[in-house]
Amino acid sequence: xxxxxxxxxxxxxxxxxxxxxxxxQDSTLADSLLPADSLMAADTxxxxxxxxxxxxxxxxxxxxxxxxxxxxxxDVKTGKVFLYNESDISYEDIxxxxxxxxxxxxKSLAYAEGMEDSTGKVFGAPVFxxxxxxxxxxxxxxxxxxKKGYILKxxxxxxxxxxxxxxxxxxxxxxxxxxNGSYTTCNLEEHPHFEFRFYKSKVIPGEKIVTGxxxxxxxxxxxxxxxPFGLFPNQTGQQSGIVIPTYGESANRGFYFxxxxxxxxxxxxxxxKLVGDIYTRGSWAIxxxxxxxxxxxxxxxxxxxxxxxxxxxxGSADYKEEKDFEVRWTHSQDPKARPNSRFSANVNIVSRQYxxxxxxxxxxxxxxxxxxxxxxxxxxxxxxFLNVNAAHQQSTQNKTVSMKLxxxxxxxxxxxxFRKKGxxxxxxxxxxxxxxxxxxxxxxxxxxDSLLFKPGFEKDMRNGIKHSxxxxxxxxxxxxxxxxxxxxxxxxxxFQTIRKNYTNDSTYDNNIRTDTISGFRNAIDFSxxxxxxxKLYGMVAFKKGPIRAIRHVLTPTVGFSYTPDFAAEQWGxxxxxxxxxxxxxxxxxxxxxxxxxxxxPADRSGRLNFSLSxxxxxxxxxxxxxxEGLKKIVLVDNFSITASYDLAKDSLNWSEVRMSxxxxxxxxxxxxxxxxxxxxxxxxxxxxxNKFEWTENRRLxxxxxTTWNVGMTFNLNSETFGGDDGKQKEKEEPERPPGVPxxxxxxxxxxxxxxxxxxxxxxxxxxxxxxxxxxxxxKDGVRTKKEKLVQTLSFNxxxxxxxxxxxxxxxxxxxxxxxxxxxxxxxxxxxxxxxxRFNWIPMGVRKSWNFTLNVKSSMLQDLKLTxxxxxxDSF
Numbered sequence: 121x122x123x124x125x126x127x128x129x130x131x132x133x134x135x136x137x138x139x140x141x142x143x144x145q146d147s148t149l150a151d152s153l154l155p156a157d158s159l160m161a162a163d164t165x166x167x168x169x170x171x172x173x174x175x176x177x178x179x180x181x182x183x184x185x186x187x188x189x190x191x192x193x194x195d196v197k198t199g200k201v202f203l204y205n206e207s208d209i210s211y212e213d214i215x216x217x218x219x220x221x222x223x224x225x226x227k228s229l230a231y232a233e234g235m236e237d238s239t240g241k242v243f244g245a246p247v248f249x250x251x252x253x254x255x256x257x258x259x260x261x262x263x264x265x266x267k268k269g270y271i272l273k274x275x276x277x278x279x280x281x282x283x284x285x286x287x288x289x290x291x292x293x294x295x296x297x298x299x300n301g302s303y304t305t306c307n308l309e310e311h312p313h314f315e316f317r318f319y320k321s322k323v324i325p326g327e328k329i330v331t332g333x334x335x336x337x338x339x340x341x342x343x344x345x346x347x348p349f350g351l352f353p354n355q356t357g358q359q360s361g362i363v364i365p366t367y368g369e370s371a372n373r374g375f376y377f378x379x380x381x382x383x384x385x386x387x388x389x390x391x392x393k394l395v396g397d398i399y400t401r402g403s404w405a406i407x408x409x410x411x412x413x414x415x416x417x418x419x420x421x422x423x424x425x426x427x428x429x430x431x432x433x434x435g436s437a438d439y440k441e442e443k444d445f446e447v448r449w450t451h452s453q454d455p456k457a458r459p460n461s462r463f464s465a466n467v468n469i470v471s472r473q474y475x476x477x478x479x480x481x482x483x484x485x486x487x488x489x490x491x492x493x494x495x496x497x498x499x500x501x502x503x504x505f506l507n508v509n510a511a512h513q514q515s516t517q518n519k520t521v522s523m524k525l526x527x528x529x530x531x532x533x534x535x536x537x538f539r540k541k542g543x544x545x546x547x548x549x550x551x552x553x554x555x556x557x558x559x560x561x562x563x564x565x566x567x568x569d570s571l572l573f574k575p576g577f578e579k580d581m582r583n584g585i586k587h588s589x590x591x592x593x594x595x596x597x598x599x600x601x602x603x604x605x606x607x608x609x610x611x612x613x614x615f616q617t618i619r620k621n622y623t624n625d626s627t628y629d630n631n632i633r634t635d636t637i638s639g640f641r642n643a644i645d646f647s648x649x650x651x652x653x654x655k656l657y658g659m660v661a662f663k664k665g666p667i668r669a670i671r672h673v674l675t676p677t678v679g680f681s682y683t684p685d686f687a688a689e690q691w692g693x694x695x696x697x698x699x700x701x702x703x704x705x706x707x708x709x710x711x712x713x714x715x716x717x718x719x720x721p722a723d724r725s726g727r728l729n730f731s732l733s734x735x736x737x738x739x740x741x742x743x744x745x746x747x748e749g750l751k752k753i754v755l756v757d758n759f760s761i762t763a764s765y766d767l768a769k770d771s772l773n774w775s776e777v778r779m780s781x782x783x784x785x786x787x788x789x790x791x792x793x794x795x796x797x798x799x800x801x802x803x804x805x806x807x808x809x810n811k812f813e814w815t816e817n818r819r820l821x822x823x824x825x826t827t828w829n830v831g832m833t834f835n836l837n838s839e840t841f842g843g844d845d846g847k848q849k850e851k852e853e854p855e856r857p858p859g860v861p862x863x864x865x866x867x868x869x870x871x872x873x874x875x876x877x878x879x880x881x882x883x884x885x886x887x888x889x890x891x892x893x894x895x896x897x898x899k900d901g902v903r904t905k906k907e908k909l910v911q912t913l914s915f916n917x918x919x920x921x922x923x924x925x926x927x928x929x930x931x932x933x934x935x936x937x938x939x940x941x942x943x944x945x946x947x948x949x950x951x952x953x954x955x956x957r958f959n960w961i962p963m964g965v966r967k968s969w970n971f972t973l974n975v976k977s978s979m980l981q982d983l984k985l986t987x988x989x990x991x992x993d994s995f
Contacts, residue, residue, distance in 0.1 A: 182211060182212050184209065185208075185209070185211075186203060186207070186210070187203075187207070190205030190206075192204070198224075198226075200222060200223060200225070201222070201225070202221075202222050203220070205220075207219065207220065207244075209230065214262075214264060215248070215249045215250075216249075216262070217246070217247045218234065218244055218245070218246040219234050220233055220234070220244070228264055228265040229261060229263055230263075231260070231261050232248070232262075233258065234259075242258075245257065245258060246259065246260050248269070250267075250294075253276065253278075255276045255290075256274065256275045256276065256309065257272060257273055257274040259272050259273075260272065260274075266292050267292045268291060269290035270288075271288040271289075272286070273286060278325070278354050280979040281977070281980075282303070282304050282306065282307060283296075283323065285300065285301035286299060295323060295325070296323040297322055298323065299319065300319060302315035303318070303350070303352055304953070305953055305975060305980055308952075313338070313339060313952055313953050313954065314339070314953070314954070315337055316336055316347075317337055317342075318331040319333070326354070327353075328351060328352065328353050328354060329350070329351070330349070332350075334347050334350040352979070358388075360382075360385045362382055363379065364982040365380025368987075368988065368990075370990050371990075372401075373400075373403045373431065374399050374403075375399070376403075377397065378397045381395035381396055382395075389412055389413060392408070393409040393410070394407075401430055402434070403427070403429045403430045405426065406426055406427075407425045408423075408424050409421065409424075416456055416457060417453070417457045418451065418457065419454075420450050420452060421450055423446070424445075424447055425444075425474065427445070428442075429441070444470070444471040445470070446470040446471070448467060450465060450466050451463070451464060451465040452464055460498055460500075461496070461498035462498075463495070463496045464493075464495050466491075467493075467494065467512070469490065472516040488515060488517040489513070489514065490514045491512065491513050491514075493509060493512075495509045496508045502533075503535075505529075505530070505531045505533075506528075507528070510525050510526050510527070511524040511527060512524075521567055521568065521569045522565070522566045523564065523572075524563065525564075526563060527560075527561070528559075528561040531557070532557040532558075534554045534556050535555055536551060536552070536554050538550050538551050538553055552593045554593065555591050556588075556589070558587070559587050560585070560588075560717070561583075561585040561586075562584060562716050564581065565578075565580050565582070566580075566582075582716050583614075584612060584613060584615075584715050584716045584717050585613040585614075586612050586717045587609075587610070587611040588609070589608075590607070590608050591606060591608075592605065592606035592607075593606070597652070600654050601654050602654065603650070604650070604652075605648075605650045607646065610644070611643070611644045612642060612644075612712065612715065612720075614643075614712060614715050616639065617641050617711040618634055618712075618713065619634070619635045619637055619695065620633070621633055621698075622701065632697060645683075645684075645686050645721065647682065649679065650679060651678065652677070652678050652679070653675065653676065653677040653678075654675075654676065655674070656673070658672040658673075658674075659672070666740060666741070668738075668739045668740060669738065670737075670738050671736070671739075672734070673734070673735040673736075675733040677731045678728070678730055679729040680727070680728055681726075681729060682726045682727075683721055683724065683725040683726075684724055685724035686722060687710075687723060694711070695711055696708055696709070723768075725768055726766065726767040726768040727765065727767070728764060728765040728766075729763075730762065730763050730764065730765075732760065732761045732762075733759070733760045734756060734760070735754075735757065736754075736755045737753065737754050738753050738755060739752055739753070740753060754784065758782055759779070759780070759781035760779070760780050762777070763777045774799050774800070776798050776824065777796070777821055778794070778795070778796055781794075789831070791829070791831075792828075793826070795824075795826040796824040797821035797822065797824065798821065798824050799820065800812060800813065801813055801816045802822070804899075804901035805898065822896075823894075825896065826894045827894075828891070828892045829890070829891050829892075830888075831890075832888040833886070833887050833888075834884075834885070834886040835883070837881060837882060838881040882917065882918065882920065884916075887913070887915070888912070888913050889911070890909070892908070892910075893908045894906070894907055895907075912932070913933040913935070914931070915930075915932065916928070916929060916930040916931070917929060925950075926949075927947050928945070928948070929943075929946070930943065942964055942966070943961065944960070945959070946958070947959075953976055956972070956973050957970075957971070958972075968988065970988040971986070971988065972984060972986050973985045
């Protein structure tokens with residue numbers, strides 16, 4: 121057995137002491153500190169003083185390390201050790217720290233308590249720990265062999281809560297018996313903000329805390345909340361149990377219980393939750409939920425909902441009943457699980473009134489369109505890529521639904537069929553020819569939500585397959601020109617086509633009947649494109665001045681594209697139907713016009729395409745750049761002019777001239793511009809005439825429309841204007857008020873919750889978008905200009921008035937109606953172990969307020985006070 125005694129005051133070390141040391145009775149040693157040289161090594165002692173074969177029944181089984189800052193007194197006669205000031209004892213997984221410790225080796229007992237200083241204040245109260253459990257107390261006795269203890273005035277953390285007790289008995293099985301104690305989730309050792317007080321309690325670590333009759337106290341004031349017994353789980357991890365509902369009254373639906381049910385922790389990978397709502401006027405809802413997760417594999421959750429909402433009194437004129445549902449499923453796969461394949465899902469299907477009566481978030485209530493997707497993708501040798509997808513789009517505003525069941529795509533990476541492996545040297549022109557391949561297939565239905573899954577809905581499904589094979593090549597011409605040639609081949613495959621005929625039956629639109637013809641048909645089309653492009657650079661440098669350089673980049677492009685006339689009779693893609701019974705006039709149509717991928721284009725086209733792109737930048741002096749001392753500023757990110765000339769047309773060969781540009785005025789503010797100009801004159805109805813504007817009106821182009829878009833986004837916070845100084849101020853200590861002595865300042869600051877720190881953080885997010893459109897129209901020979909201005913403004917933010925108070929807000933402005941859009945105000949108050957929330961929506965269809973005062977800890981999440989006015993009461 122080895123004792124290590126660290127005597128810092130005397131700088132003496134006692135070591136290598138046997139388990140049992142027999143020392144002759146000597147009054148000089150009885151009450152004094154044993155010096156190191158008074159002890160004899162075990163191998164030099166007489167046989168009649170130490171018998172190594174006879175082991176004392178009181179001998180301990182492991183090493184004991186103990187130390188003290190002031191002194192240690194070893195009483196050999198009584199077998200006790202006394203440690204003074206900052207005593208620290210360790211034995212196996214047990215540790216004890218205290219101002220005073222007394223160890224009785226004969227009885228295997230340790231006693232500890234605090235000591236009083238010159239002012240009578242107790243310091244160094246015992247702190248005992250065994251494994252992960254720690255106890256703070258006034259005094260304690262502990263038998264380190266039986267592992268039983270007797271503790272007075274204890275404070276210990278157990279699970280997510282804290283236990284206080286006047287008297288505690290710790291048993292050898294690690295259970296604890298408490299008399300005159302309390303349980304709380306407030307971490308204050310003295311005067312917790314709230315607690316459940318009881319006379320007797322038993323604590324089973326890792327399982328539960330059981331008490332006799334208990335009552336709630338708040339700020340040490342007893343409340344009428346009394347329970348005949350208490351059962352507080354203190355297990356770690358997920359635990360099954362009842363979900364306590366919230367209760368209240370709704371003006372339209374009566375008294376209610378909401379979100380009550382049962383939570384089932386199935387295992388470490390799966391849990392289930394079944395909650396529901398019930399109202400006294402007949403409304404009800406049920407919401408089963410499930411979560412699953414397997415580390416490094418996948419995770420997801422499923423949420424279903426079904427509700428019957430009855431508004432008003434049955435039999436009255438304003439009574440209505442709505443049956444609604446929701447299906448939500450999200451699934452994600454860990455990238456490490458299968459590097460070459462991935463499965464994901466994001467399903468969000470709701471009936472059109474569900475989020476009106478049963479929203480789970482503000483975003484759900486404000487949204488009127490929902491999308492879903494279930495996707496699987498994989499690749500083969502990183503060359504071939506397969507994607508299988510099921511998609512859904514829904515609008516609760518116009519009640520339309522679009523579903524793709526399924527949608528498949530297969531892609532082949534770009535490859536060069538004429539390149540040889542291991543080739544050295546420059547490529548030949550034909551070796552730059554590349555080929556891609558893409559296959560798309562889809563089965564799609566577009567209908568109304570009331571007709572979906574009705575008998576015969578599958579007849580409205582449209583499907584098709586499309587193959588795309590682009591073949592291209594890019595080569596250098598005359599060193600500075602890039603010549604690109606490409607051929608695009610497209611094959612569309614359908615399993616049904618349409619035919620149109622005139623009929624005398626007026627029930628058809630315009631007396632035109634459309635018949636669907638089953639049978640496989642494919643439609644092949646192709647086109648050829650060629651273009652030449654280069655870049656021209658212009659730059660001017662200045663040695664002095666606010667502008668040091670100007671750079672202008674021009675990117676001219678000239679191209680030619682050719683598409684045959686696939687409406688010709690030999691292709692069989694287009695048919696004609698008569699417009700009336702006289703059969704004098706007919707209209708051309710494509711038999712694939714209802715196909716999901718459309719059909720081949722009609723009319724031959726041979727276009728010469730022209731475009732010119734511009735980029736303008738300047739360089740200005742900058743102190744932040746330590747290399748050149750210059751900063752680049754983009755004045756015009758891009759400004760393009762495009763036009764084309766169709767060689768295949770007999771008139772109106774020129775297309776409209778389109779101009780577009782974009783730039784960033786400064787950080788957070790973007791500007792875009794687009795316009796259309798026509799080189800031809802328009803007749804009295806606004807139709808193009810084969811006469812140039814220059815010939816008739818002595819101007820090159822006629823302006824048709826312009827569009828300006830300005831977008832501004834600003835994210836401001838307390839550091840935006842403060843910089844480093846602002847950050848430094850946050851760390852500064854508050855100034856001592858006049859009249860408060862420095863020795864009392866700390867005491868003065870305690871409880872000063874109304875102290876205002878002007879460096880408290882805040883944030884403000886602004887978003888503004890403006891779209892201004894000018895459209896020129898000609899009707900009855902009069903040219904008019906129509907202007908349309910669309911503006912949106914939204915803002916949100918929060919500000920911490922004090923370290924405990926925070927106010928958040930969200931709103932916007934509707935310029936068309938001239939009033940604020942959806943607005944919400946949130947107030948939060950941190951009450952240490954409690955928290956207060958107030959949410960107010962002052963206007964609109966979701967006008968409501970909600971006040972909640974609750975305990976922060978999830979252990980007592982149902983200990984709360986809730987008052988609210990529901991927005992559904994206004995319906």
